[in-house]
Amino acid sequence: MVRVEGLCKRFSVPRREAGLRAALRALVRREYRVVEAVQDLEFSLAPGERVGFLGPNGAGKTTTLKMLAGLIVPSAGRVEVAGFTPSERRPEFLRRISLVMGQKRQLSWDLPAIDNFEFNRVVYEIDPVHYKRRLEELTALLEVGEVMRRPVRQLSLGERMKCELVAALLHGPQVLFLDEPTIGLDVAMQLGIREFIRRYNTEHGATVILTSHYMEDVAALCPRILVIDGGRLRFDGSLEALRRQIRPLRRVSVRAAALPDDPAALGRVVLQEGGRLVLDVAPERVPEVVGALVGLPEAQDLAVQDAPLEEVMRALFGREEAAELG
Amino acid sequence: MFYLRLVRAQLEMSTLTALQYRLGFWTEGLLGLLWSVIGIAPLFVAVEHLGAVEGWGRWELVVLTGCFTVLSGTFTALLQPALRASMTHILKGTLDYVLLRPADGLVLCLTCAFQPWHLVEVVGGLALVIAGLWLGEVEVTAAGLAAGLATGVAGVVALYAFGVLVLCASFQALQLQALTHVMEALMDFGRWPAQVFPPLLRVLFTFVVPLLVMTSYPAEALLGRLSWGTVAQLAAVSATLLVVARLAWVRSVRGYTSASS
Numbered sequence: 001m002v003r004v005e006g007l008c009k010r011f012s013v014p015r016r017e018a019g020l021r022a023a024l025r026a027l028v029r030r031e032y033r034v035v036e037a038v039q040d041l042e043f044s045l046a047p048g049e050r051v052g053f054l055g056p057n058g059a060g061k062t063t064t065l066k067m068l069a070g071l072i073v074p075s076a077g078r079v080e081v082a083g084f085t086p087s088e089r090r091p092e093f094l095r096r097i098s099l100v101m102g103q104k105r106q107l108s109w110d111l112p113a114i115d116n117f118e119f120n121r122v123v124y125e126i127d128p129v130h131y132k133r134r135l136e137e138l139t140a141l142l143e144v145g146e147v148m149r150r151p152v153r154q155l156s157l158g159e160r161m162k163c164e165l166v167a168a169l170l171h172g173p174q175v176l177f178l179d180e181p182t183i184g185l186d187v188a189m190q191l192g193i194r195e196f197i198r199r200y201n202t203e204h205g206a207t208v209i210l211t212s213h214y215m216e217d218v219a220a221l222c223p224r225i226l227v228i229d230g231g232r233l234r235f236d237g238s239l240e241a242l243r244r245q246i247r248p249l250r251r252v253s254v255r256a257a258a259l260p261d262d263p264a265a266l267g268r269v270v271l272q273e274g275g276r277l278v279l280d281v282a283p284e285r286v287p288e289v290v291g292a293l294v295g296l297p298e299a300q301d302l303a304v305q306d307a308p309l310e311e312v313m314r315a316l317f318g319r320e321e322a323a324e325l326g
Numbered sequence: 327m328f329y330l331r332l333v334r335a336q337l338e339m340s341t342l343t344a345l346q347y348r349l350g351f352w353t354e355g356l357l358g359l360l361w362s363v364i365g366i367a368p369l370f371v372a373v374e375h376l377g378a379v380e381g382w383g384r385w386e387l388v389v390l391t392g393c394f395t396v397l398s399g400t401f402t403a404l405l406q407p408a409l410r411a412s413m414t415h416i417l418k419g420t421l422d423y424v425l426l427r428p429a430d431g432l433v434l435c436l437t438c439a440f441q442p443w444h445l446v447e448v449v450g451g452l453a454l455v456i457a458g459l460w461l462g463e464v465e466v467t468a469a470g471l472a473a474g475l476a477t478g479v480a481g482v483v484a485l486y487a488f489g490v491l492v493l494c495a496s497f498q499a500l501q502l503q504a505l506t507h508v509m510e511a512l513m514d515f516g517r518w519p520a521q522v523f524p525p526l527l528r529v530l531f532t533f534v535v536p537l538l539v540m541t542s543y544p545a546e547a548l549l550g551r552l553s554w555g556t557v558a559q560l561a562a563v564s565a566t567l568l569v570v571a572r573l574a575w576v577r578s579v580r581g582y583t584s585a586s587s
Contacts, residue, residue: 011583066584071422073580087580091428099426106423110343122335123427125328151346 001175001207002045002068007077009038009063009231037063039231041077045209047174050201052222053211056317060231061211062179068209069099069177082174095124098173100164102180105152113148113155113163117170124171131170138166141196158189165193169200176200178210182217194220215309229317239309246316247307249280252289254303256296266292280307332429336437340407344442358443361402362450365395382519385462390545392454394517397481397540399447401513404440405489409506411439413496419584432575435493436486455548464549473547473557480557480564481540487564488535490571497578516541536563 015033016026038060045051053061066072067079070086070093079086084093107116121131139145142162152160161181168176178197182190198221201208212218218225219239227235227242235242252267259277263269266289267281281289286304293302344351382390412435415421424438425431459466466474492505512535520528520542531537539560546552 066422069426071425071584072582089425089431094426094428097426099422101422104418104420104422106420108339108343110346111339115339115342119335119339122331123429 001047003080004041004043005078007041008075010075011035011037036231041233048205050208050222052218052225054225055228059228061228065177065179097175098168099177100168100181102183107152109153112151120167120170134170158185175207180212243306243312246312250286251305252281253278254293255301257298333437340440355443358446362447385458388458389455392451393545394541395451396448399451403444406506407439407441408436409489409493412493416496422584470550473552474544476557477544477547477560480561481544483564484536484539484567487567487571494574494578
């Protein structure tokens, strides 16, 4: 469904020193700096896959997404989405994709969302019967039956995002690009949107490509992740594989009336406070350590977990680990 | 057919937006009417005292003013709002959504907003043209009418092409909304007959910034004073400008970098 080979994007960005003198000088002669936003990216996605782009701010995720959607023309390399070259922006291609951006809106601010949907029906030439059925299905799933009749400016952020999703999906895209779709939403709304995206993917077989700063979005939705940093692909695989690669140690925690005399002998001590002990332990030593901790007096709340995702990401985007992955 | 439906849907959206706020709708309407009356009123005061200007009689000047008013109304009702809205899209990065629609991006940009009340000006302009022809006892021949319509269409095409070039400039330098005001100010030259301008300016306003194609020549065509050769020349000027504008648009969109999220 998506094939990317040697994809690059360079931007020429103006730069100047601080201060009035530099600003005046820049009026006459402006200096530019070439930024390699995306460098030599290669990957391919199968139909129906759910894939997450992970990376710090400015890593090149959104630029990649926009090149896949045909909004930005690549500087070099080849992109193929649903059998089309996106930058040609053929109508047949644009009917097969949709892009939802959490920080931008396609809905007209002053009108109720239903008027925007009707406009999209004309633009995408959706058959009226099909449109009615699809609108009913989407509005029922997202529970926006009444909401879509109020002017968009009066909607909450979550309600607006639900309406944005309806607008984006009315024409039944085969490829759905989601750029930070849950940004700024409360936890309940995030869960609702995640569940909806998963259901849409399952029921319609659409390929979903997601970028998000909320690790839970990616963890819950995407069996496969691509880590992009400095415009380069650093990792391609499952979240579990990434976690094990970056933070191979398991986190073992316990609460007990008395803790071991030398906890460092069991593993790396993360926390030792009151009756609580948290250790990072090598996977092969987990059974032995668990055995030791179970034997502690009044031992309770014993847990073995992978390292928290946020910690993995923090470590991943520390330069050393990123270099190791590369 | 698709593009007719699309343009209709875009115009409907603008009308719905105008109707969404009742007070705003009536205020806009009142201002639109006032604007049209203010634009035409000096003519009623001065018409009695109008002498011939470079071979143009009193009522012929009224026809010219009518042509100018039609064009100016078209600009303020249709082109200016669309240009301003599209420039805002470029500035805010929401042009992304326009470009993602399965239709020609330029058509979508040029029809994305309009101010229905300013169409009153277009109606007023047409009334002036008819009144000028009638009171000036001009016999409009079928050929003259056809030539007038042809130059009128060429004029509107030239206006839109010029607008597209202004829009393309805003891809390079953001916050160029003031350019639409410059365009409006430039259009004021179209109030005058081509003959009042020195030869160099006449060439400039015919071939480079074709204001005269938009106003003076359609009026001359209606008055039966324009040869078909000149009509063909003017059509060629508009067509060339249209091709240049289209190429500039394609180039601008290819260089579009979007705004970061």
